[in-house]
Amino acid sequence: MTMNSVGRPTAPETAAAAPIGTFTGNRGLAVEEPLLFEIGRHDVTGVDLDEPGRFAPRLGAHMRRAPIDLPGLSEPEAVRHYVRLSQKNYAIDSGLYPLGSCTMKHNPRLNEKMARLPGIADIHPLQPLSTVSGAVELMAELGRWLLEMTGMRAVALSPKAGAHGELCGMMAIKAAVEARGEARPIVLVPESAHGTNPATAALLGFRVVPVPARADGTVDPEAVRKLLSPQVAAIMLTNPNTCGLFERDVVEIARAVHEAGAYFYCDGANFNAIVGKAKVGELGVDAMHINLHKTFSTPHGGGGPGAGPVVLSHRLAAFAPLPFVRMEAEGPRLVESEAELAEGETPFGRMVAFHGQMGMYVRALAYMLSHGADGLKQASEDAVLNANYVRAGLRDLFSQPFGDRPCMHEVLFDDSFLDGTGVTTLDFAKAMIDEGYHPMTMYFPLVVHGAMLIEPTESESKASLDLFVATLRDLAMRARAGETDRFKAAPRYAPRRRLDETRAARTPKLKWEPPAPFEQAAE
Amino acid sequence: MSKRYTKDHEWIEIAGDEAVFGISHYAQEQLGDVVFVELPEVGKTLEKGGEAAVVESVKAASEVYAPVSGTVTAVNEALVDNPGKVNEAPEGEGWFAKIALSDPSELDGLMDEAAYKAFVETL
Amino acid sequence: MRYLPHSEADRQAMLRAIGVGAIDDLFLDIPEPLRVGALDLPRRAGELSVERTIGRMAAKNVAAGSVPFFVGAGAYRHHVPASVDHLIQRSEFLTSYTPYQPEITQGTLQVLFEFQTQVAHLTGMEVANASMYDGSTATAEAVLMAHRVTRRKKAVLSGGLHPHYRAVVEGLSKLASDTVAALPPDPAGTEDILAAIDAETSCVVVQSPSVYGQLIDLAPIAQKAHAVGALLVAVFTEVVSLGLVEPPGAQGADIVVGEGQGLGNALSFGGPYVGLFATRAKYVRQMPGRLCGETVDADGRRGFVLTLSTREQHIRRDKATSNICTNSGLCALAFSIHTTLLGETGLARLARINHMNAVALAESLSELAGVSVLNDSFFNEFTLRVPGDAASVVEALAERGVLGGVPVSRLEPGRPELADLILVASTEINTDEDRAAYAAALAEVL
Structure with missing residues (x-):
């Protein structure tokens, strides 16, 4: 027989594996990555460009005098830098992301592919309109879907995020109030509202009066009704609420709001629970922003970009900002300036340069087309089903906090189940x-003490939810059993343990500074 | 005279014809680590119950109200670089500002230390 | 439906576990008469079908890369290295939320810290935030910030500011009861903005290169503004210019805002883009938007967190510095990767190529009879005066397969004195053939 043994064991040794420090600080696949400014060099570039020949510049006296101080990386270094950084992130692609009110659902890759078609990604907002009829058609089609889903009259597509959409809707309301020759300085906002609601109202000079929640x-x-008066311009209500x-x-x-001559702004952050189930226009809403990055799943990208189109009722439709798409006999037309306005169009102004987030429009439309009327309704139902299953x-x-009753797409708990354990909501998280x-x-x-707001979304399978529920149950029982250390020292297995936010805020260090020279550092 | 307290957790102490005020030990405990203090300008006129300063922790920003009416005569500049003093010595080195009182009778409506202590226990 | 994992049996089992008989039992709070029967929209569609529908729309548009292309005016077509789009599509970047749990989002946070540093260096300022929606909203936010810093309410806008930016500033300022003094359009950069700055002015907003391409000397404006206690808000719409021209920070600007699209990001018909926002350290607490800061973790290792968040809406609510919530994270990432790949050397070279191409184009076009360039200094964009109606000329060029720029009348309608002006941009994407095609087509059209 042929012997070819090198004596390598093929099953693990049984030595105890206590944690050890490593020379690099790395832990296997978890690799520490320095800052770009510590590894980059000023004379390295990852982009090959030919040095331009001699020519007579026309910069006047505006030539840059000092270097920029921008280190560069070659392509392999850059790829490794960013891939390693990416590996320190949690993501919906890698696990359940139950952030209530944020709607972390699956981001279909077809939508990414559509957004990168040259006829979408490589068109300029100001190239002749005769060369972008497909883009205007896409905006019109997105608008048609949004209006049918909400039962509203008009849509302002251009706002760049949810809070920006709120601003747009409230600007329309302010313009409508002024058009009636009135001054209504107050906006009602329930205490449970997102912080953006009062911030938006205050930004526009409104005084915010809170509306208490009932038990x-x-x-x-x-x-x-008690708070309504001729002084009130609007109520900002989130529905489903937070x-x-x-x-x-x-x-x-x-x-009641309409009888008092005020307008009803609906924060649409939670629209994903009711798509295909209820039309906000029929509920009496005058303006609502729609977070395309939540309800219609454009990727959150680590904090944007988003998109926040606003749908408007017949009461506010005339005030939609520029630009907007008008349906004409020959097809949809992009109205960009006041010179092109028709009778009855009184836009309050403009929210952004150009036409808004085309890259998000196309992703959202691809999502809608994929789901269809039936799939959108099913998605809402599954989102609500999943939240209630977790509940x-x-x-x-x-x-x-509000008793054992069905919830919509997210379920809220308070921290009273942790009373006496010494474990806080933060520790539990x-x-x-x-x-x-x-x-x-x-x-x-x-409005709830130590709130925990769980939104599983429709993307999670039953098996995924079963493991999630079992995990939370196990943690709750461990908290009650007095395993406080497990919580206080958590997280142990993340790229970083808890970070010192006090230090970050007391002595803000907001950009990289070169290390002090050795002599100074030694002092 | 000894320290007086408001229901909003400010303290005030008379020293000569000036008064010095800050936030109570209980207040700093509730806030957690203080990271920034916005002080009033010297010479500013404060109204009792009006906004006098802002104190920020990592997670919250709170207004500090003037315990009584008066004009600001000095502010505790040391808090700008070392806001942690509000946590370490809230009712001492962590004072906020000094004011010249415009209506000393306003002090009568405030709680003394024992009353404030009892008040805090009800919270 | 391919995105929904449940089988019918799963759904039934889950309803039983919840203790209800049917899904509609979970929607009882919606009043019965208001429940939707069916939406008047098509049924679900497979990938192939969706690709066809959207592909048909996309095919009706003329892609910039398919023709000689010279359109700018606030959005610029540059070549983006392939690795940029590959990296931003990493799942962990693309499908992560705002980094509110820093222990498991150090990737995004370190990128933001590096981004802030790059923006500060590019603009010559001390601090930069983690990005805004775009250049126009960043400009409006800068005006509101100047109001907070100076406690004055009057903003002076240069006539070289992009008209869309002006409209965004005016809209927000009006509703916040601020006043805006906007100077008339200033194609050649000859306005006397110093005369418009007075003791009530909170800030003066100047774009350089201006929307007309003109480079503006910011230093005297900063000097005058500071003399009366006002701030200089410097705006740019073409970030690549900072590779070659003196940064606003070196000229005394107090707030620098601009559009970062030109690095890393596609044209995409106007969005999503990335707003850059930088200022002096002493104003940091008046700054809008998210900020990432360095700190340490429980084991003393370096890490990053969102910080100074008490300025923001989720904590201060109606006392916040801004209502901004989302920023433009992924576009900031694309910007940062492209900037990293370029480095000092690459960016300076890219900027020189842009300038060279624009100079070559300006020289060749101004040889045509009746055609002139208005600007005495410019970067990669200039204003061309043509005989006749500029909008018709641009349309006629498009018919000949050349996207030759933006007629000023599209941005400033109703101003006959500007009707013969075209904004023309040239970047590294243009070849000698492109320029020759432009000159030939223009000669034909005129």
Whole structure:
């Protein structure tokens, strides 16, 4: 027989594996990555360009005098730098991302492919309109879908994010109030609202008056009625609200608001729960922004870009900002300036340069076309089903602030189930990281103590939810069993342990500075 | 006279014809690590209950209200570089500002130390 | 439906676990008469079908890369290295949320820290934020910030500011009860902006290169502004210019804002882009938008977090510096990767090539009878005066397969004195053949 043994063991040795320090600080696949400014060099470039020949510049006296101080990397170095950095991120592609109110659902790759078609990605916003008829058609088609889903009259596509859409909707309301020759300085905002609502109202010079929530977490029409007056311009209501509940008296609230001569702004952050189930136009809403990056799944990209088109009722349609798409006999037309306005069009101004987020429009439209009317409705139903399934799996161990009742697309718990354990909502969330999960939204909405807001989205399978529920149950039982250290020291298995935010804020270090010379450092 | 307190957790102490004020030990505990303090300008007129300063922790920003009316005569510049003093010695080195009182009778409406202590226990 | 994992059996089992009989039992809070029967929209579609539908629309557009292309006016076509798009499509960048849990988002956070540093260096400023929506909204935010810093409410806008930017500033300022004094359009950069700055001015907003391509000397404007206690807000729409021209920070600007699209990001019909925002360190707490800062973790290792967030809406609510929530994270990443690949050497060279191409084009076009270049200094874009109506000329050029620029009348309608002007840009993408095609087509059209 032929012997070819080199004596290499083929099953692991049984030596105890206590944690060890490594020379590099790396931990296997978890590699430490220096800052670009520590590895880059000023004379290295990853882009080959021919040095231009001699020519007579026409810069006048405006030539740059000092170097920029921009280190460069060759392509292999750059690829490695950014790939290693990417590996320090949690992402929806790698796991359940239950951030309530943020809607981290699957991002279909077809949408990325569509956004990169040369006829979409490589067209300029100001090239002749005769060369971009397909782009205008795409905007019109997106608008048609949004209006059919919401039952509204007009759409302003251009806002660049949810908060920007809020600004747009509230600017339309302010313009409408002024057009009636009125001054209404107050905006009503429920206490459970996203912070952007009061910030937006204040930015426009409105005074914010909070609306208290009733014991069941929803807004009481009587409470609204009491606050309404000829001084009130609008109410900003989120529906479904940030507690994950549908405002069941929304129609009555809308009626009261309209009777008082005010407008109803709906924060559409949670529209994904009701697409195909209810039309906000029929609920009495006058303006609502739609986060394309939430409901229609354009990727969040580590914090943007988003897109926040605003749908408007007949009361506000005339005030939609420039540019907008007008349907004409020959087809859709992009109206860019006041010189092109028709009778009855009184835009309040312009939100952005150019025409808004085409790259997001096309992704959202691809998402809508893929789902269709039936798929959109199914997605809403599955999102609500999943949230309630999580609720059902946890309701005996976790505490629901508004009682055991069905929720919409997200389920809210408070921290009373942790009373006496010494474990806080923050500790609990950080322990989830060690279990391989991104934490849920914490401490929001503000109306609930130690809030934990879980939005699983429709992208999660039953098996995925079963493991998630089992994990949270296990953690809750460990908290109650007094395993406090597990929580206080968490996370242990992340690229970083808890970070010192106090230090970051007390002595802000917001950009890289070269290290002090050795003599100084030694002092 | 000894320290007086407001229900919004400011303290004030008379020293000569000036008064010095800041936030209470309880308040700094609730805020957590203070990272920034925005102080009023010297010479500014404050109204009792009006905004006098802003104190920020990592997660919250809170207004500090004037315990009584008056004109600001000095501010604690040391807090600009070392806001942590508000945590270390809230009712001492972590003072916010000094004011010349415009209506000393306003002090009568404030709590003394024992009353404030009792008040905090109800929270 | 390919994106929805549940089988019908899964759904039934889950409904049983929840304790309800049917899915509609979870929607009981929606009043019965308001529940939607069916949407008047098509049914679901497979990938192939969606590709056909959107592909048909895309095919009706003329892609910039398919023709001699000279359109700028705030958005610029540059060559983006292939690795940029590859890297930004990494799942962990593309499908991550805002880095609110720093322990598991150090990748995004370190990128933002590097981005902030790059922007600060490019603009010559001390601090930069983690990006805004785009250049126009960054400009409007800068005006509001100047109001907070100076406690004055009057902004003076140069006539060289992009008209869309002006409209965005005016809209927001008006609603916030600020006043805006906008100077008339200034193609050649000859306005007397110093005369418009007075003791009520909160800021003066000047774009360089201007929308007309003209390079503006910012230093005297900064001097005058500072003398009366106002701020200089410097704006740029072509970030590549900073590779060659003196940065606003070196000329005394207090806030520098601009459009970062030109590095790393596609034209995409106007968005998504990335707004750059930089200022002096002493104003950092008045700055809008997210900021990333360096700190250490529990083991003393360097790490990054979002910081100074008490300025922001989710904490300060109605007292926030801005209502901005989302920034432009992925576009900032693309910007940062492209800038890293270029480095000092590459960016300077890229900028020189842009300038050289624009100079060559300006010289060749101005040889045509009746055609002249208005600007005495420019970077990669200039204003061309043509005999006759510029909009018709641009349209006629398009018919001949040349996208020759933006007629000023499209940005400033109703101003007959500007009707014969075209904004013309040339970047590294243009070849000698492109320029020759432009000159030939223009000669034909005129």
